[in-house]
Amino acid sequence: MTDETNARGAQGDNQVMIRLERLEKRYPGQERPAVAELTMEIPEGEIVILVGPSGCGKTTTLKMINRVIEPTSGRILLEGDDVTNADPDKLRRRMGYVIQQIGLFPHMTIAQNIALVPGLLNWDKRRIDLRVDELLDLVGMDPSDYRNRYPKELSGGQRQRVGVARALSADPPVMLMDEPFGAIDPITRDRLQNEFLRLQEEIKKTIVFVTHDIDEAIKMGDRIAILREESSIAQYDKPEHILSNPADSFVEDFIGRGASLKGLNLQRVRDVEFAHWPTANHTATRGEVLEALRRSDQGAVLLLDEQRRPRRWVDARDLDRTDKPLVETGLRPEAIVTGATTLLDTLNEMLKSRVACAIVADDSGAYVGAVDIDTIMESIQSMRAAAREQSRLLAGAEIGEVSS
């Protein structure tokens, strides 16, 4: 692989938003540079992940992009403009910035925190107010409830969301995020990651995202740069290529065992075929439900409420019982996912609730279909097959190059 393809991350079609050219940082009094001659391109509208072992220079690299750390040498280009010597404050207003500790301003309300940058840009008050409410809605927090609270009155996850909302306030084209979900418990982190991915589908920002967690990288990244010491790029590529075709043993070790299971993080529920179960309204009579069950080849019927939200699984045995209303028999539906849920999360949901089938619901919670555990197993197998196929092709290509 040449340096140039390494810098591009196995090109897509998107325009280059940020280009780093031979970027270097030497901290005073240190023998080796923290970042040595890094050249890298970040395409517009994608999430690019910088991942690597602790101390490899991820944070230093990220902070050189908005020049919170000034590079020792090299150039930074933003949308083609050399911004290496531009006014750093102007540069920073074109980039949202989220750090692990979040750094909300404790003496300001949530609204004031979010309104700060628009205020610096002299937006009028009405526009700022509208923007604050819009952003709070966007990150899933009710403006009327949260606008006037102070940071100490929020949970860790809520603070993180406000941090993201604040970084988005002036609608910058670029977001820089340094381990934004690092200090949060795994369950909340998972939820924030999912919310963030959904958000990104709407806002389509160019995002540079630092993490040391390869699983987070695979889940969140459109493109991943795996870095080793001094921020040198071991591999920069789409996650599926990295998983199926690690560039060297460093990358192999870093992505670790179970790479094909990790591949499940790349596929989402909406990418697979749904299974369909018979359904009935929760007020339906036993006869109607029995009829629905007979007409299908499945063993149970899913009762839905008026909004078509799943209420209960009932089977033939439940229909025989007459001591309780039908909706109180059977099983409460568990493992409910949406189209945006990754297959890995879906599998986890199933394992957690010990069912072999997850219900797929839309954003309002209405039933859409179901995913069987067999469908997930098939995905794993086809991914393995594809990976084997690809590495055979690549091995062939390399032999071809050598002999020509």
Added chain:
Amino acid sequence: MNFLQDFATYLEFQSAELIQATIEHAGLVLVSIAIATVIGVGLGVAVYQTDRPAKISLAVVGTMLTIPSFALFGLLTEPFGLGATAAVIALVMYGLLPIVRNTVVGLRSVDPAVIESATGMGMNRWQRLARIELPLAWPIIITGVRVSTVITVGIAAIAAIINGPGLGKDIFRALARIGSPFAVYQALAPVLGIIFLGILFDVFFLVLRRLTTSRGLR
């Protein structure tokens, strides 16, 4: 009983002058503290980010507090003559240490993550200082001002030896007449006035601190 009755009569007889002197005393303290706050916070802001200049400034303002007050008031009459000017300058010098120290400590205690996100959002040094760092350091700074005020209320009495205004005048007059029947009352009344002012300012700054500190910091 007799003593208290006589003292009450004295207070009644002297009340107009005592009130006048108390107001002058409070005025002297407030003017000095206002100046000390401006200089002290300014100096604190100028040096908090650096190591040696901060240490040197604190050493210098700390040394001022060790100069015996009689000597300092006396020395200042040389360039400034007798009266209020020299008194104010001396009190400013005594008031600086708590204000400078608390400003430096307060600004240094601001969470680095908060400063980093402010910088990363594109705030320049002055915006950061005015909108983030000073408001966050404010409860600590105002505590410094409060301590400084209470110290100054006492020391201000000595301003009387250089003809400064305030409650000190009566104390010195009483000292000159020790043994005479009214000397004790004459000394006691201003001392009570000083204690009263000390408590008043203390409470005032506690309330001010509460009113001017963001709810998010409490």
